[in-house]
Amino acid sequence: MADPDLARRLGLDYPIVQAPIGSATSPALAAAVSNAGGLGSLALSWRRPDESVAVMAETRRLTSRPFAVNVVLAWPQDVQVSLALDAGAGIVWTFWGDPRPYVRTVHDGGAILMHSVGSVREARSAAAGGVDVLVAQGVEAGGHVRGVDPLRVLLAQILEQVPGVPVVAAGGLADEDDVAAVIAAGASGACLGTRFLCAREANVAPIYQQQIVAAGPGTTVLTRLFNKGWPDAPHRVLRNSTVRAWETAGCPPDGQRPGEYDRVATGSDGRPVERYSDTIPTPDLQGDLEALALYAGEGAARIDRVEAAADLVRRLARPFGRPRASTGETTPGDR
Ligand SMILES: Cc1cc2nc3c(=O)[nH]c(=O)nc-3n(C[C@H](O)[C@H](O)[C@H](O)COP(=O)(O)O)c2cc1C
Numbered sequence: 001m002a003d004p005d006l007a008r009r010l011g012l013d014y015p016i017v018q019a020p021i022g023s024a025t026s027p028a029l030a031a032a033v034s035n036a037g038g039l040g041s042l043a044l045s046w047r048r049p050d051e052s053v054a055v056m057a058e059t060r061r062l063t064s065r066p067f068a069v070n071v072v073l074a075w076p077q078d079v080q081v082s083l084a085l086d087a088g089a090g091i092v093w094t095f096w097g098d099p100r101p102y103v104r105t106v107h108d109g110g111a112i113l114m115h116s117v118g119s120v121r122e123a124r125s126a127a128a129g130g131v132d133v134l135v136a137q138g139v140e141a142g143g144h145v146r147g148v149d150p151l152r153v154l155l156a157q158i159l160e161q162v163p164g165v166p167v168v169a170a171g172g173l174a175d176e177d178d179v180a181a182v183i184a185a186g187a188s189g190a191c192l193g194t195r196f197l198c199a200r201e202a203n204v205a206p207i208y209q210q211q212i213v214a215a216g217p218g219t220t221v222l223t224r225l226f227n228k229g230w231p232d233a234p235h236r237v238l239r240n241s242t243v244r245a246w247e248t249a250g251c252p253p254d255g256q257r258p259g260e261y262d263r264v265a266t267g268s269d270g271r272p273v274e275r276y277s278d279t280i281p282t283p284d285l286q287g288d289l290e291a292l293a294l295y296a297g298e299g300a301a302r303i304d305r306v307e308a309a310a311d312l313v314r315r316l317a318r319p320f321g322r323p324r325a326s327t328g329e330t331t332p333g334d335r
Helices: 006-010 027-035 049-062 078-086 100-108 120-128 151-161 176-184 206-214 241-248 298-302 309-316
Strands: 016-018 040-043 067-072 091-095 112-117 133-137 167-170 189-192 220-223 235-238 263-266 272-274
Touching: 016 027, 016 040, 016 309, 027 040, 027 049, 027 067, 027 309, 040 049, 049 078, 067 078, 078 091, 078 100, 091 100, 100 112, 112 120, 120 133, 120 151, 133 151, 151 167, 176 189, 176 309
Parallel strands: 016 189, 040 067, 067 091, 091 112, 112 133, 133 167, 167 189
Antiparallel strands: 220 235, 263 272
């Protein structure tokens, strides 16, 4: 059952959630979303511990409002989780693994634990283990995709079969009508990733945003192609030159793919990025950035602009009306 109070419990004006979009997250993005009344997030999985400490401090400097700190459990994350709690993170958000070993630590640290799931089985296990908020990720989602069910189906199943835990909906959401639809379907919040990749504050190279804005219907593909760095994990990307060349070659196996060992891009520190790497085009990379993993959800077809995160949150929040000054409450019907 939907929890209409989730936003209030998390300290938000609106149940609009910026997904942790890997290295594209930035203090500027998370703070802009949180300052606009939504929930911003930082992804720590690919940052060194000193970088994690620095980005959390910078985000805290830019906003006094809550933001979430995310880790992917495909790797051990004890260090990052304890750094997050030491930094006073109020919301820890996990994905891709078993969150139960982290429940006690997160609660003892005074924080709430959110966990993204791709199936009812995962949702049930997380809820029984003490996770506070579930994020139902539909197969339409950009980035790494945990399950196989469309959001509509997964959300309905989790709401029915895993009662008592608020569920935020994610995957393919692009505009305020999508937000209104998932809330009407019983979600306690709406989570958007690809849409926030097109916020000005996102830490991505302009070509990545241009490719999303230019994407038409059916231009994303669910694949395991960009598997260097994170093997055996399905992900949704734009069908770019690397995907097309591989398809044209008859979808050969790893080791025999076109340009398998090409250096596609180079970091400002000289770090090479090979074709089929899981790395996204961030502004510090030089090279053929269009050929890198351009993670994007099915909602990309309906994203038509790059804009300030605050403007985006304001538009997505229209279904909830205007917040009343200082209370964070909203005026229903005020659109
Ligand atoms: C570029 C990109 C990077 C992502 N990185 C992470 C991550 O580090 N941690 C995580 O929990 N989810 C990650 N995700 C998945 C999102 O949390 C979310 O499920 C997804 O973006 C929702 O679908 P949408 O992109 O269609 O809105 C990523 C998604 C994208 C597009």
